[in-house]
Amino acid sequence: MGYAVVDVETTGFAAGRSDRVVEVAVVRLDDSGRQTGEWCTLLNPGRDLGPQHVHRISAADVWDAPTFAQAAGSLARQLAGRVLVAHNLSFDARFLAAEFGRLGVDLALDGLCTMRLAARFLPGSKRSLQACCDAAGIVLDDAHSALHDARATGRLFAHYLRHGSLDGPTVPWPRLPGDDIGEVRRGHAVVVARTERVALRRGDPVVFTGQMTQPRDVWVSRAHDAGLVSQGYVTRSTRVLVAADPFTLSGKARRARAYRVPIVSEVDFESMVGALHR
Numbered sequence: 001m002g003y004a005v006v007d008v009e010t011t012g013f014a015a016g017r018s019d020r021v022v023e024v025a026v027v028r029l030d031d032s033g034r035q036t037g038e039w040c041t042l043l044n045p046g047r048d049l050g051p052q053h054v055h056r057i058s059a060a061d062v063w064d065a066p067t068f069a070q071a072a073g074s075l076a077r078q079l080a081g082r083v084l085v086a087h088n089l090s091f092d093a094r095f096l097a098a099e100f101g102r103l104g105v106d107l108a109l110d111g112l113c114t115m116r117l118a119a120r121f122l123p124g125s126k127r128s129l130q131a132c133c134d135a136a137g138i139v140l141d142d143a144h145s146a147l148h149d150a151r152a153t154g155r156l157f158a159h160y161l162r163h164g165s166l167d168g169p170t171v172p173w174p175r176l177p178g179d180d181i182g183e184v185r186r187g188h189a190v191v192v193a194r195t196e197r198v199a200l201r202r203g204d205p206v207v208f209t210g211q212m213t214q215p216r217d218v219w220v221s222r223a224h225d226a227g228l229v230s231q232g233y234v235t236r237s238t239r240v241l242v243a244a245d246p247f248t249l250s251g252k253a254r255r256a257r258a259y260r261v262p263i264v265s266e267v268d269f270e271s272m273v274g275a276l277h278r
Contacts, residue, residue: 043066
């Protein structure tokens with residue numbers, strides 16, 4: 001049988017609505033809790049990345065990563081025939097069920113939750129993964145990285161197994177296409193964004209997207225001072241879209257690419273504004 005320890009990083013908390021999985025990891029354990037393998041990939045969610053300050057995944061990181069649909073077969077193969085394990089299982093299961101549901105695969109996911117089991121094996125401990133690892137003497141490196149969190153959860157689960165037996169249900173996973181998709185992990189080489197050189201003129205409409213290094217109203221004010229027109233949305237007449245991350249997958253960026261509107265970084269936009277003052 002064995003166990004499949006899962007962790008996901010997401011764009012937010014609304015699994016059944018607009019939020020998506022951006023990274024998924026599986027650590028495989030045998031019946032005794034010994035690690036027998038691992039699998040992890042970044043995923044291109046087709047939208048903005050949400051709280052990037054939490055998961056530290058940039059749009060450039062997922063630019064050439066598979067979509068969930070492309071990776072679903074590989075993920076299902078990792079989980080098939082094993083008991084699902086996660087820390088705060090309801091969160092991970094909710095997102096996995098929603099992602100598979102978008103592919104027409106209806107799953108009622110169940111398994112073992114190391115957060116809930118802490119009441120039995122770590123009485124008195126707080127319930128976060130970090131707190132449980134501290135109580136069990138387990139090192140958690142690089143929190144909010146799906147693979148590192150799954151590894152730590154696997155070691156925590158193995159700690160539980162040494163103190164008592166644990167049985168859980170297995171989920172019958174369907175065979176899906178693409179079960180040999182390659183993994184795209186953090187730190188892989190990404191293409192370097194090339195910013196088009198755009199000569200701005202006074203009166204040009206510009207749009208901003210993403211959390212800039214300076215407050216949005218500062219950039220809007222600087223654009224107005226340079227004679228530019230700040231818009232709230234991208235149209236065919238928009239001269240440039242200024243993005244905190246030029247690889248952004250936001251709705252504004254998707255529309256800009258459809259309209260062939262150049263997407264530029266803050267640094268390049270600052271240079272373009274400076275040219276207007278010369």
